[in-house]
Amino acid sequence: MVDQELKKAILQTIKYSDHFHFPLTLTELHQRLIGYRISKSSLSASLNSLIKSNLLSQKNNYYFLPQKSTLVKRRGLYARLSIPLYTYAQSLLPTLTRISSVRGIFLTGSLAMSNTDGHDDIDLMIITASGKLWTTRLLLTVYTTLLGLRRTRNASNIMGKLCLNLYLTTSSLTIPISKRSIYSAYELIQIVPLYDPHNLHAQLLTSNPWVNDYLPNYPMPKSTTHQISFMQYPMYEKLFYHFQYLYMKPRITREYITLDAAFFHPNDPAPKV
Numbered sequence: 587m588v589d590q591e592l593k594k595a596i597l598q599t600i601k602y603s604d605h606f607h608f609p610l611t612l613t614e615l616h617q618r619l620i621g622y623r624i625s626k627s628s629l630s631a632s633l634n635s636l637i638k639s640n641l642l643s644q645k646n647n648y649y650f651l652p653q654k655s656t657l658v659k660r661r662g663l664y665a666r667l668s669i670p671l672y673t674y675a676q677s678l679l680p681t682l683t684r685i686s687s688v689r690g691i692f693l694t695g696s697l698a699m700s701n702t703d704g705h706d707d708i709d710l711m712i713i714t715a716s717g718k719l720w721t722t723r724l725l726l727t728v729y730t731t732l733l734g735l736r737r738t739r740n741a742s743n744i745m746g747k748l749c750l751n752l753y754l755t756t757s758s759l760t761i762p763i764s765k766r767s768i769y770s771a772y773e774l775i776q777i778v779p780l781y782d783p784h785n786l787h788a789q790l791l792t793s794n795p796w797v798n799d800y801l802p803n804y805p806m807p808k809s810t811t812h813q814i815s816f817m818q819y820p821m822y823e824k825l826f827y828h829f830q831y832l833y834m835k836p837r838i839t840r841e842y843i844t845l846d847a848a849f850f851h852p853n854d855p856a857p858k859v
Contacts, residue, residue, distance in 0.1 A: 588635050589632075590807075591630075592622055592624065593641075593826065595619055595620050595621055595643075596622075596629075597636075598620050598621075599618055599644065599851075600619070600649060600651060601651065602768065602772075603618070603650075604651050604654065604657075605699075606696070606699075606701060607656070607660060608661060608701055609645075609648035609649060609650040609657045610629055610649050611647055611649075611656055611744065611755055612626065612629070612633070612649070615629065616629050617648055617803055617804045617805070618804070619803050620768060620799065620800060620801065621800065621802070622802065623802040624803065625802060633649060637844070638766075646658050647659045648661070657732070661701070664703060665701075667704035668697055668700040668701075668704065671702060671704055671746060672693075672697060673684070673707065675685050675693060675708050676780060679691065681733070682761065683685075683731075684729075684767070685717040685725050687718040687721060687725075688714060688722060689715075689784055690779070690784065690786040691710055691711070691712060691779075691780045691781040691782075692713070692777045692778065692779055692780060692782070693708070693771075693777065693778040694710065694711050694773055694777050694778075694816055695708075695709030695749075696709075696753075697709065698776050698777055699776055704745075705744075705748045705828075706744065706745070707744040707745070707746070708739045708746060708747065708748050709747070709751055710749065710750050710751070710752075710780075711751075711753075711754070711777060712726065712752070712753050712754075713753075713754050713755065713759070714753060714756070715756060715789075716756050717756040717757070717823055717826075718755070718820075719754075719755050719845065719848065720827040720830055720845070721820075721826050722753070723826075723848065724826050724830060736748050736749075736750065737749045743753070749843055750848070750850075752848070752849055753847065753848040754846070754847055755846055756786065757795060757846065757848075759786070759789055759790050759793035759794070760794060761774070761794050762842060762844075766796055770794075771792070771797045771800040771801055774790065775797065775804055776799055788807045790805050791806055792806065792807050792808070796799045798806050823845075
């Protein structure tokens with residue numbers, strides 16, 4: 587018989603994934619299991635018990651809710667349809683990295699999971715040099731807009747358009763407390779490095795150990811000691827920050843905006859799941 591807390595954690599994790607129409611393998615389910623530490627072998631035995639109780643179903647090594655077997659075929663199809671979009675995103679790196687203060691570019695959202703129909707936009711996390719977030723954002727916004735690469739407000743065709751919805755700096759890799767949730771924990775472990783010459787991916791994960799509070803089975807990289815740096819902002823950086831903040835202010839809802847971080851994705855699906 588499956589422990590009730592474990593049963594709740596498994597079903598919560600599967601239902602969360604079902605929100606994105608995404609069945610999970612055993613390894614994925616183990617790493618993404620919400621709030622319950624367990625070995626993979628013990629989890630496998632519990633899953634078999636839940637399948638026998640008709641609370642879960644399994645097909646081709648994927649787990650999902652009953653009556654959702656079509657998601658397995660969908661996942662394979664969407665993985666194939668995502669390839670051209672992923673290849674296109676990679677092709678844009680020489681253009682995006684012409685901005686010298688760009689230190690890392692990471693794929694987020696559905697394309698990072700190879701879970702698109704090939705007609706989606708491309709969500710990117712940009713990590714900038716310390717103290718140059720708003721200078722970098724201004725240059726990238728103008729540059730990608732002029733080139734027709736950026737998704738604009740009320741655009742009718744979003745296919746392949748860049749959505750630059752998250753900015754951090756090399757000195758501000760820790761996600762602020764107000765933005766921590768199951769959703770942001772998943773987003774962090776799912777990001778795909780596109781441009782990462784400074785190994786910021788590992789630093790990003792080690793800077794956010796709180797992820798294991800939500801996902802205790804996820805294998806976080808071993809923490810390394812980082813030198814504490816004191817932020818210094820050039821005068822033009824402060825001016826660019828205030829200029830862009832004033833421009834965005836009338837439309838700000840749940841966005842999180844500081845000198846060192848900018849989260850422009852106000853929709854968190856976690857409360858809906």
